[in-house]
Amino acid sequence: MRKSLNLLALGAALAWLATHAHAQDGSCSGHGQTVEGKCACTAPLPVDDASVGYVGDNCGTPVHRLFLNGQDIAETCAQGHVCNVVAPGDPVCFAANIADLAAGSYHLSLLVVSNSVDAAVTLRGLLTNFTAATDPATNATTVTPLAYPNSSAVFSFALHTTRDAPSSQLQLTRRQLGYGAYTGLYLCAESTASTTIMLRGAQHSCPHTLLPNGTLELCNGRGSTDACPHGACTCPPPYAPPANWVQTAGLGFDDCSATLQQLAPGGTPLPVPGHAPGTWAFFAVEVPAAGAAQLHVMAAATEAPQGGGSLALFLRYQQPPGEGETQHDLAGDVATAGSSASASSSWARDASVHLDLLKSDAAFRPGTWYLGVYNKGSGPVTHAVSAALYACLNDCGGRGTCAADTGVCTCTDATALAPDCVASRYELKLGVPLDVAPRPHLVLDKLVVPGVKALLASAATQRLTVTATFNTTEGASLPPWVTSRPVVVVSPKADDIAPGAGGSVVWPEAPLARMALSQQGAQHTMSVGPWMLGDDGALHLALWNPLSGDTGTAGQPPALGYSLLVSTDGSCLADCSGHGTCNAATGTCTCTAPFAGGDCSVDTSALGKVCSPGAVQPVRREDLRGTCWQPCKADGSGFEAEGCGELTCDGKTAEHGNLRRKGTEKLCVEDQCAQGSNTTVVDAVGRTACQQACTCPDDGSACVLTGVCLPGTLTCLNGLQLSKDGSKCESPPVCVEGSLRKAYDLAGGAAGSTFAVCACATAADPASCAYTAPSEAGGNAGGVVSCLPGYEHTGDSAPTRLSDGSAVMTGGTCVVAQHGGGGGRRRGVSGGMVFFYCLLSIALAAGLVVGGKYGLIWWEQYKYGRSVFSQGYVSWPLFGNRNNAGGGADDW
Ligand SMILES: *[C@@H]1O[C@H](CO)[C@@H](O)[C@H](O)[C@H]1NC(C)=O
Ligand SMILES: *[C@@H]1O[C@H](CO)[C@@H](O)[C@H](O)[C@H]1NC(C)=O
Ligand SMILES: *[C@@H]1O[C@H](CO)[C@@H](O)[C@H](O)[C@H]1NC(C)=O
Ligand SMILES: *[C@@H]1O[C@H](CO)[C@@H](O)[C@H](O)[C@H]1NC(C)=O
């Protein structure tokens, strides 16, 4: 019932009722008057039990009275109106007086039920004020709402019924009711199909729920009526808060919806069945003063989470935690910084959440800690909560001895890595499988196969194969909702991969290849190319186990074991010609005497013959960057020395990228890029960057970049900006057209200043914009001359044209004002404008660039003679203009 609740964000003006409005008959449905083209409803509230009110854009939606008495609305309301039927386009509203909620500490609950499954009913609530006024002449009292429902009303909340949940309930607390700030409530129901509805409202001093059978259940049914004497529930254990609880709203101790249980570290996980969304479950854990370096708490789903349930953990010292920043010391299930899949939360990986309190944390203190498990998702979760206390970090991975006084692990397993013996580093041999028995705490193992490069006879003919399988404790199968699986990755930086929080892993860089072991017990195979080897010639692998939830044994991390084999995937030349044994791991032949050669085809006993026809011998050719397989000469006297038989290219080496054959030609080419990929290219002078496609010629030549930017990928560097058509990068505009910049003060008794104007030669071409360069010697031509009070503008002015065809008057100078000489043309710049310039100069002096907006406002004012000041944009005496030039204001 709760999940369909939807508190609307305030401020969202809804188009509600505009669409449902009855036909515009201009008469406001007979229940209103037209004011400025809108209907003002004359009776937005029912006057008494026998009347009906009308609201909506056209005052056509009826309003009935609703009493918060826990009773269903009647089928017929005042004046014989049917009031429990809602149809598309025919909403119905109810009004309830909630003035007395302010007096008591009341809770309000609403229950709406749609009696037809095909009708989705939305009930919107508008919290407002109903104000009563008494006419002293007649002693008649009229009640008027501050606002009533129509398309411009801002509704406060909404409830929805759906096919799956035909009943929807909402509890409003004192806080949500504004602590008495509202005295009236409108409720309006609309529906997608015709239906009868059941609507019920109740108020009580205690938190309560309206049950569909008509019962008002107080305190979630966990306290009795006398358990809520003063409007606060007295909840029995396990619903009771701790004795020293600092009362905090929203945790669920007010209405007995949250539980508090004692959680014993290392003990049996405590089950939490059907943990509802938006609610808490709390646990108290004791952290002893000595011998505890880490408290690990976790919650793991024990059934598949329903409808998007998702848990978060919070820890707080001595008080039950809340979600707010100040309401907890530690929060869990926060995505770790880093890249790729490791950054996703453990909840997404295996429906478990974890939180560690470490002795090294500033918040660490011995004593009672409270764990809060909050369902932040939208569906219920059935889970189990457990805790573990370790004297050393991660219990030394279960593979070390812990010095409890110092908290330092001494690993007992030679492969285990400091500091917590959790990770292992294994050296593998080609062809020799590694079997790791299931162990708890296995998060990350690093596997190195050294000297692989040297073992590969030819980089081009051989590939490495990694085969792996995993197993959990006693073959226990993974629950179906655990979608994560152990992953084997190839990365030359495998040594730098580090375990992160909550079973995650932080990769220094993206792995070159990865293989998920998707099925328990099954063999998974991955091919590794020679170019994936590290600079040290070794193959570096890592096994990451993202399964951190408890999948079986009580309170223990799940144990994981695996088996992994690295072998070469290449057969021996000519199957060793039947004269030797093939080492599949290295692809080399061990010849039986008297045969010799790479393929054991050389019969050293045959007189004079060095090789037999069909045999080949590898010859390294630096010039070709590859290996030529030279055939045996026809007479068997030796291998061909000229030319190149079959060519295999070097693959990837330190000096060059991946080399490959150019089709069937005896030529190795190096690709500049990978086919089908796009590469970011920065131009030689560093002005632009863009994506270029890779083109691989049909003749097998090296793949090269096309040299042409892919459309829409051009990015400008070095402060340049993209031209309007997006084709090139250009310098940003010098200025915005119409903006002004102070050039200089006038000299020699002419009190005023000259401003340069930004003008553009071509409309909408920022590159063509520049400030004019007025000079006093040049008669201030091109500059806007602003005279101080007592001075007026004179002399030759000539317009400076802007690109849109408009003009700014520029030029001239300032002379001492000669009053009374009027009647002629306008004289320069008024006090108002001076003030404007004054503002401008303040802005300029402060280093601000006066943008086009201000310049254009100024221009508009100038052109149309209207003052910004008279429009109330600014109040100029406030700015302390010395000469309030009232006389000049008409110049604007
Ligand atoms: C209104 O009520 C007041 C007090 O109850 C009374 O004195 C007064 O006469 C009433 N006026 C009318 C018009 O009934
Ligand atoms: C909606 O009602 C308010 C009064 O509550 C009224 O001022 C406003 O003009 C109405 N809007 C429309 C669109 O009818
Ligand atoms: C409603 O009225 C109460 C008291 O009459 C007042 O305190 C409150 O501010 C009003 N609320 C609104 C939203 O105007
Ligand atoms: C209403 O339902 C609740 C729980 O579903 C039950 O405890 C209560 O007795 C019922 N009341 C009536 C009057 O049937």
Ligand SMILES: *[C@@H]1O[C@H](CO)[C@@H](O)[C@H](O)[C@H]1NC(C)=O
């Ligand atoms: C998994 O481990 C169990 C116990 O460690 C073992 O008996 C079983 O054979 C293993 N299964 C596989 C497929 O390795």
Ligand SMILES: *[C@@H]1O[C@H](CO)[C@@H](O)[C@H](O)[C@H]1NC(C)=O
């Ligand atoms: C390369 O760019 C083109 C054009 O923007 C795009 O259609 C294509 O998907 C890109 N290819 C890759 C591998 O990103």
